[in-house]
Amino acid sequence: MYTDADTLNKTVEGLVHVGVFKVEGQKFAVITDTASTSFYKYEKGAYKKLFKAEASLAFMIPPMKYKDYNNDGYTDVLYSVPSGGFYGDDNFLLFFKPKTKSLTYNKNIGLRNVSFKGQTVTNNTKFLEETFLIKGFGLTLMENVEYLQGDDDNKKVVSKFSEAGKLISIDTLAVEKEEDIP
Numbered sequence: 263m264y265t266d267a268d269t270l271n272k273t274v275e276g277l278v279h280v281g282v283f284k285v286e287g288q289k290f291a292v293i294t295d296t297a298s299t300s301f302y303k304y305e306k307g308a309y310k311k312l313f314k315a316e317a318s319l320a321f322m323i324p325p326m327k328y329k330d331y332n333n334d335g336y337t338d339v340l341y342s343v344p345s346g347g348f349y350g351d352d353n354f355l356l357f358f359k360p361k362t363k364s365l366t367y368n369k370n371i372g373l374r375n376v377s378f379k380g381q382t383v384t385n386n387t388k389f390l391e392e393t394f395l396i397k398g399f400g401l402t403l404m405e406n407v408e409y410l411q412g413d414d415d416n417k418k419v420v421s422k423f424s425e426a427g428k429l430i431s432i433d434t435l436a437v438e439k440e441e442d443i444p
Contacts, residue, residue, distance in 0.1 A: 265307065271323070279323040285337050288363050294319045294343055299354070303364055313367055317343045317352035332396050333381065336360055340376075350375040355383065357399040366399050395425060402427050409437065 268289060270282035279294045289304035290312075299317045302309040327340040339356040353373040356365040371394070375386040383401065385392040389409045394401035406421040418437050422430045 265304070273322055275322055276319065279319055281326070283326060285328070285339060285365065286358050286363070290365060292341060294323060299343055301365065312365060313369060315354070315369060318345065319343060331355060332357055332398060339365065350387070359399055368400055371401055
């Protein structure tokens with residue numbers, strides 16, 4: 263339907279979002295509805311599905327962010343899907359692979375409510391914080407912080423990993439509450 267468009271952002275709030283965008287001269291599309299999100303690449307006059315994820319639409323889609331997240335000289339994409347409530351946003355960090363002229367995504371790592379600092383991306387949920395090193399076209403877990411609940415709600419477990427992804431240390435720490443801080 264939108265084969266002639268190079269850019270497009272159409273949303274029916276709470277139901278569906280259709281986007282067409284270009285990265286490094288290649289055309290891609292995304293469709294997010296109330297069940298899932300699918301990405302496509304335009305090749306030889308048609309859109310071919312790259313991948314599908316379970317992230318679904320609850321609100322309007324914010325603009326995509328284009329940046330060289332992995333410092334390889336090529337533009338990458340951050341696509342956020344606001345899911346609402348305390349759950350927050352599902353995020354897709356799509357790396358452009360110059361060899362295949364396509365986008366790649368690690369579907370095994372769910373990124374929610376992300377923040378970036380240097381070459382790291384942090385995934386934040388209510389009880390879990392994971393920091394990944396952006397390396398090539400992938401993410402390597404560097405730190406995992408789990409905020410404990412129940413009788414241990416004043417503690418967190420901090421796990422640290424090497425750049426090779428091997429566990430280095432696990433520590434249980436007390437969590438300082440705002441009223442405890444002078």
